[in-house]
Amino acid sequence: MANKLIKSKTSKVYKNKKLNNANFGDYNLNDYQVFLHLVTKVGGVDENGKYLQHENLKRTYTLEAIEFAETFQLDVKHVYKILTVACKKLARTVITLEKPDLFETWGIPICTLVKYNHKSGSITIEFNEHIMPYLAQVNKKFVLYNLKEIANFGSLYTTRLYELIQEFKDTGLIVKSIEQLRNIFAVGKKFLLYSDFKRKTFGHAVDEINSQYELNLNFEEVKEGRKVVAIKFTFIPTFIRKSFDPKTGKEKNIYLKSKAKKSDK
8 A cells, every 4th residue: 555645835846966967958947947846746755754765656747837827927828838848848858867886877768758738738747767766755865945946037047056056055065067067057069168158057047046045155266277167156055953853753954044035026
């Protein structure tokens, strides 16, 4: 008998750190938001507060246009088109995962089936069995944040950089090579000049994140000679408070993030 799944009241994005650094090919911002919204539907805990692992999780989920519109504050009529386009992207996308411990690069299709439901204005996806281990919740090597945290970003690169911050939220420090950033941002052959790459991707992303969150996010160029080979990002780390979980009887961490800035609207 399958364990009863208990979902969080808030939509939470949960994924393995390897998936957090994966290359998502030609996804645009809306495509990636659809993927993340579907990811929030996976996972949860059982009645004893234990994470359900991938073999106990279902693979098929449905995303309604109205819930996507509410999360990202969009006109629902516009969302129908977003979901239609995302269906095609989800169906053909193979994400690239580096497995340096195995000296291998893996290509994993996101799903085995995706369909657009014309009557209900929704999409239904069946995740590929090989991606499920990267969506199942574990105690280590994961990234977790509320979907609403990235809802107001206007750039895919901002969203991806914010996710990297969540991966290193305890330390307040990230160092990524230019090659790694180009892969994570999936720019392909775009922005071949470093100045263009900087301005269009992480330079803009840093400004957008700082405009919405009190993170004091900054970056410093790491050079070999005159060539920029890596970027060091610094920010205010997330404060961790220890707490007791009455369900499991174990100590757990409570993460207190930097506050979102109040809107001028």
